[in-house]
Amino acid sequence: MAASSLPSQPSPPTGTTDLTTQPSTLASELFAPGVGAQAGPPTTPAEGTGTAGQATPGAHSHGGPAPTGSPAERFTSTDPDAFGVPTGREETWRFTPMKRVGLLLNGAASDAHLTWTSDLPEGVELTSVEAGDPLLKGLPEPADRLAALTRQRSGGAAVVRVPQEAQLDRPVVLGLAGTGGDDVVWGQLVIEVGAFAKATVVLDHTGLARYSGGVSVLVGDSAQVTLVSVQDWAPGALHGGQYDAVVGRDATFKQVVVTLGGDLVRLVSNVQYTGPGGTAELFGVYFADETQHQEHRLWVDHAVPNCRSNVLYKGALQGEEARTVWIGDVRIRPTATGTETYELNRNLVLTDGARADSVPNLEIETGEIVGAGHASATGRFDDEQLFYLCSRGIDAETARRLVVRGFFADVVQHIGIDALQDRLMRTIETRLGALPGLEEQEVPA
Amino acid sequence: MSVLEIRDLHVTVGEGDDAKEILRGVDLTVRSGETHAIMGPNGSGKSTLAYSIAGHPKYTITGGTVTLDGEDVLAMTVDERARAGLFLAMQYPVEVPGVSVSNFLRTAATAIKGEAPKLRTWVKDVKTEMAGLEMDPAFAERNVNEGFSGGEKKRHEILQMRLLKPKVAILDETDSGLDVDALRIVSEGVNRTREEGDVGVLLITHYTRILKYIKPDFVHVFVAGRVVDEGGPELAAKLEDEGYAAYVKDSNEQASAEKAASEVVTA
Numbered sequence: 001m002a003a004s005s006l007p008s009q010p011s012p013p014t015g016t017t018d019l020t021t022q023p024s025t026l027a028s029e030l031f032a033p034g035v036g037a038q039a040g041p042p043t044t045p046a047e048g049t050g051t052a053g054q055a056t057p058g059a060h061s062h063g064g065p066a067p068t069g070s071p072a073e074r075f076t077s078t079d080p081d082a083f084g085v086p087t088g089r090e091e092t093w094r095f096t097p098m099k100r101v102g103l104l105l106n107g108a109a110s111d112a113h114l115t116w117t118s119d120l121p122e123g124v125e126l127t128s129v130e131a132g133d134p135l136l137k138g139l140p141e142p143a144d145r146l147a148a149l150t151r152q153r154s155g156g157a158a159v160v161r162v163p164q165e166a167q168l169d170r171p172v173v174l175g176l177a178g179t180g181g182d183d184v185v186w187g188q189l190v191i192e193v194g195a196f197a198k199a200t201v202v203l204d205h206t207g208l209a210r211y212s213g214g215v216s217v218l219v220g221d222s223a224q225v226t227l228v229s230v231q232d233w234a235p236g237a238l239h240g241g242q243y244d245a246v247v248g249r250d251a252t253f254k255q256v257v258v259t260l261g262g263d264l265v266r267l268v269s270n271v272q273y274t275g276p277g278g279t280a281e282l283f284g285v286y287f288a289d290e291t292q293h294q295e296h297r298l299w300v301d302h303a304v305p306n307c308r309s310n311v312l313y314k315g316a317l318q319g320e321e322a323r324t325v326w327i328g329d330v331r332i333r334p335t336a337t338g339t340e341t342y343e344l345n346r347n348l349v350l351t352d353g354a355r356a357d358s359v360p361n362l363e364i365e366t367g368e369i370v371g372a373g374h375a376s377a378t379g380r381f382d383d384e385q386l387f388y389l390c391s392r393g394i395d396a397e398t399a400r401r402l403v404v405r406g407f408f409a410d411v412v413q414h415i416g417i418d419a420l421q422d423r424l425m426r427t428i429e430t431r432l433g434a435l436p437g438l439e440e441q442e443v444p445a
Numbered sequence: 446m447s448v449l450e451i452r453d454l455h456v457t458v459g460e461g462d463d464a465k466e467i468l469r470g471v472d473l474t475v476r477s478g479e480t481h482a483i484m485g486p487n488g489s490g491k492s493t494l495a496y497s498i499a500g501h502p503k504y505t506i507t508g509g510t511v512t513l514d515g516e517d518v519l520a521m522t523v524d525e526r527a528r529a530g531l532f533l534a535m536q537y538p539v540e541v542p543g544v545s546v547s548n549f550l551r552t553a554a555t556a557i558k559g560e561a562p563k564l565r566t567w568v569k570d571v572k573t574e575m576a577g578l579e580m581d582p583a584f585a586e587r588n589v590n591e592g593f594s595g596g597e598k599k600r601h602e603i604l605q606m607r608l609l610k611p612k613v614a615i616l617d618e619t620d621s622g623l624d625v626d627a628l629r630i631v632s633e634g635v636n637r638t639r640e641e642g643d644v645g646v647l648l649i650t651h652y653t654r655i656l657k658y659i660k661p662d663f664v665h666v667f668v669a670g671r672v673v674d675e676g677g678p679e680l681a682a683k684l685e686d687e688g689y690a691a692y693v694k695d696s697n698e699q700a701s702a703e704k705a706a707s708e709v710v711t712a
Contacts (some may be wrong), residue, residue, distance in 0.1 A: 008564040221652070383502070388589075391499050392553035392605060393527035402552060406543020 014216075020391040038371040050211060054147035074299065076141035080152060092144050095357055097293050104212050105146055105241050109153045114185055116158075121168040123255035124199075125161040135159065135190060139216045139228050143268060146391070147242035150212045153388040154188035158349030160201060160250035164194025164220060171200040171228075171417055178209025178237055187213035191227065195220035195248070201227050202420065206261075208234040213241045221275065227255045231393045231426030232427065242268045247274025247307070256415050257284040257313075258424055259294045260431070265294040269360070275337075276306040283312050284326075285411045287431060290319030290336040297327040298343075302336035311343035314411050316404055327374075332369060340370040347378040348407055350400070401432045447514050447530060447612040449475040449498075454509035454523060456490075456497045460534040467493040469670035470509070477643035478657065482681060484650055485667030492536060494667070495617040495693055499533040513613065528557055531611030534602040534619050536576050541589035547571070549589045550608060557609050573608045580635050603634040612636070613645040620655035630660030638658065653685040669696040673696045679694035 040339035077083065086105065088098040118126055129135055136157055142148035160172060178185070184440050197220065205211070231239060239262050247253045258263045271280045286294045300309045310337045315324045329342045335342050347356035360374040381400055408428050456468035465599065467490045474480050485491050497504045498511055500523040503578045511518040513529055521529060549570060549651065553562045555670060562570075566620065578600045590598055599619055606614050620628055636659060638644050648659060656678070666674040666689070673692050 023499065113484050124488065242618055296642050382539075384539045387501055387523060388535070388541065389549075389553075391527055391533055391535075392549075393524050393556035395524045396522075398552065398556070399524075402548070403541060406541070406545075408543075410543050436605035 026209060028373065030100070031209070033303070035092055035443045052165075054396045064431075071278045074143055074144050076214045077162065078141055078143075078148055078151055080148040083148060084147055096266060096295060097264065097323075100238065101146070101240065101266065102126050103210055104184055104238055104400065105149070107212075108281065110183040110186070111326060112183035112185045112212065113181055113429070115175075115177040117173075117177070119170070119172050119173040119309065120429070121172060123161075123163055123166045124172050125163075126174075127159050127161065128156055129159055129190075130156045133157075135192075136188070139190065140270060140272060142214070142242060143270065144242070144345060146212055146240050146266075147214060147268065149380065150186050150214045151188060153186040154214065155186075157190045159187035159292075160189070160191045161317065162191075162193040162197045162199040164197055164223075166194065170197050171202050171226075173202045173204060175204045175206070176211075176213075178205075178207035178211060178233065180208045185209055185211045185213070187211065187250045189215045191212065191215070191217045191225075193218065193220055193225045195225045196222045198224045198418070199226070201225070202417070203229045205226070205231050205233055205239065208237050208240045211240075213239070214313060215241060215243045217243070217253065219245060219247045219253045219278075220252045222250045223248060224252045224380070225254070226416065227253070228417070228420070229255070229257050229267070230420070230424065231257075231259040231265050231267075232424075233264055233265070235261070235263065237262035239265045239267075241266075242418070243255075245269075245271045247271060247278035247280055247282060248285040249274075250277035253281045254280075254281045254412070254414070255283065257282075257286075257296065258415075259286040259296070262292070262294075264293045264295075266293075266297075268297045270299045270301070270311055272301045273304045273308065276304050278304075278307040280307075280309045281311075281414075282309070283411050283414045284314070285408050286313070286315040286320075286324055287408070287428060288315065288322040288324050289431065291321045291324045293325075295325040295327075297325075298328045298329060301345075302332045302339045302341065302442065303332070306338035306373060307336065308339070309341045309343075311345075312411060313344070314346045314407060314412075315347075315356060316348040316350055316407065318350040318358055320353040322351075322354040324355075325357045326359070328374065328439075329363075330372070330374070332365060334365045337366055337368040338370055339366075339372065341372045343374045345376045346407075348380065348404065349380050349389075395398070397433065402431070403434055446643065447477045447645060448633065449473075449518075449531075449613045449647075450510070450610045451494075451498070452510045454494075454497065454511060455494055455507045457505045457507050458493070458503060463579055464506065466499065466507070467670055468506070471671055473646050473647075473665065473672065475645040476556070477612065477645050478639075479659055479663065480639060480646040480648060480649045480661045481665060482650060482656055482661035483667050483672075484663050484681065489667050490670040491651075491667050492617055493670075495647075496535055497525075498531065500617060501525065508525075516580070524556065525545035526609075527609075528559075531702045532606050532609060532614045534599075534606055534614065534616045536618040536621060538590045538598045539603055540591045542591055544589050545586055546589055547585040550585075550605065554608055559695065570608065577607070577637065578605065579606055579630050595622035596624065598633075599623060599627065599631050603631050607634060607638060610638075613647065615647045615649065617649045617652065619648075620650055620652065628655060629658060635659050653681050656681050658683060663666045666672065666692055668692045671675055 052398055086093040120126055142151050191201055217227055245253045282298060285297055290292045313326050317324055326345045330341050332339045341359055345358045348360060356378045357379055358376040360376050362372055362374050364372055385403055386399055389395055412424055415421050449471040451471055454468050454471040457464040457466050459465050483491055506519055518526055580600055663680055664676055665672045
């Protein structure tokens with residue numbers, strides 16, 4: 001694909017960020033009774049696991065025969081035909097609206113592309129490689145037909161290179177804007193960060209497109225990489241993508257996925273570790289309105305010792321046929337002693353007619369781990385919280401917005417870029433309706 | 446000068462056949478500048494009275510009236526009651542994750558006053574009041590009631606009362622779960638509000654302990670959903686010595702007599 005590097009203004013000066021959540025929120029959730037560190041297969045069921053709106057029996061497993069059918073060993077291939085054509089009955093597709101995703105799956109090869117804008121700090125290289133380049137052969141393989149089609153049809157890849165030991169003075173920002181059109185845009189991006197480097201890369205998806213884009217992040221030994229992927233698409237957009245992170249020895253990879261726009265977004269995020277001591281933190285927020293389908297599937301594969309993973313995804317839904325799916329698969333292989341992992345998914349169902357599916361899967365094949373746990377809860381706006389806030393004179397609508405805003409801010413703050421955080425919170429607030437009279441909200445302590 | 450008038454208030458909890466009458470004809474008048482203690486055994490309906498006045502949806506008003514300066518409180522939504530000047534310090538304040546104390550307080554003050562308070566004076570006011578309640582400034586950036594100790598929750602309730610300046614404040618077992626220091630700090634906060642303004646206070650408690658710090662003008666003994674005895678501070682002293690046993694016994698006898706009478710009627 002043609003990757004054009006366009007100069008653009010650096011990020012505007014950071015304004016006051018209005019995120020009020022304390023780290024204690026996370027800590028209290030992580031260390032709640034009944035979850036958290038335990039050796040061997042956990043026996044404590046996560047509270048409130050499952051689905052709101054419509055029950056999905058057995059949507060929960062602790063190793064053993066997984067009723068969701070998530071296989072312990074996942075099939076991958078660069079050949080689309082090796083997967084067959086999905087019918088919607090397959091485990092990986094059973095939550096996805098096949099008619100809509102069919103517009104991607106059945107899309108022809110095309111030379112349509114997104115409009116790229118980039119802000120590259122000094123030392124960062126944006127280039128491209130042709131199909132058949134050795135770099136592409138070494139990437140984690142596609143895990144479903146759409147990802148395989150994407151790898152095949154993208155005809156090479158755009159590559160962001162951060163040299164080893166680089167300390168970037170600002171984030172790498174790639175604006176990927178859809179320009180409309182029915183042709184599917186096929187894309188592949190490789191982000192290669194050298195050893196001991198520290199970098200943040202933002203993928204900012206906007207506009208209208210049918211886009212299937214693979215993203216592979218190669219995190220060098222002891223590097224610290226943050227990948228932020230914002231799906232702020234216009235209504236009608238379709239976006240499928242497989243995100244792979246290959247985490248080096250003692251490296252830290254943080255991914256923050258923010259899905260707000262588009263008609264259908266289906267992202268599959270995978271993490272693998274190439275050496276001991278790696279850390280992966282996967283954060284996500286999603287907000288589905290009427291008829292939006294937002295699906296986030298995670299696969300963290302612990303195959304080497306002494307690595308950590310932490311997953312926190314939060315979503316809110318409002319309106320008829322708003323639909324979210326969260327699948328969190330974590331596997332701890334026999335060789336992955338000393339693993340520490342935790343995953344948490346929370347969904348807030350704001351109106352009738354919306355449906356959230358939440359399926360955590362933890363497969364533990366060694367007892368010699370530091371801890372493994374998961375929790376999933378899907379609920380409605382809490383009546384007691386509402387009463388408490390209203391009893392202080394706050395009207396019900398404002399109270400609801402206040403709580404939902406806090407719910408999202410808890411995750412958005414992990415991005416660490418004030419200007420982007422502010423923009424996303426503003427977008428969320430617009431979706432919730434404006435909070436009256438709270439422009440000067442921040443009160444310095 | 447404000448007056449909260451409760452007349453023949455009947456309240457049930459539960460629906461249909463499961464509905465249970467908790468308040469059985471409560472009469473009470475609280476005027477500005479007055480402090481009323483409502484004392485009674487567990488399960489007598491004290492908290493139900495507090496939550497019914499505040500408008501908790503769990504409770505159904507089946508009879509009687511509640512007015513604040515002649516306005517029908519029962520016709521108001523929960524937030525309208527607060528804006529009309531009622532405040533309830535809760536026995537079990539609710540955690541609101543993701544919403545900081547500072548954000549919450551300012552949002553509430555904006556709602557009550559009808560406009561956002563001036564930032565500079567507001568920050569100063571919050572600081573002053575927090576210092577008065579011996580609260581760490583870092584408290585303002587924590588999430589509402591999340592991970593608060595029992596004492597911190599009660600101080601936070603009184604902080605809100607101080608900042609929102611209600612006409613009538615109902616304190617529901619604010620003394621429960623407090624150690625002596627916290628009880629003193631919280632009581633001093635309530636007393637400052639009483640000294641400064643024309644607030645009416647309805648102090649709901651099981652024990653006489655808090656009345657050593659907050660001196661009531663009137664004491665009402667609350668048993669089985671109604672006021673069964675009224676007096677001045679001396680009544681609290683009597684309860685301290687004798688407990689509720691005599692009242693509860695009377696109430697039981699009366700309840701069985703009423704039950705027998707109703708059975709005669711239905712038979």
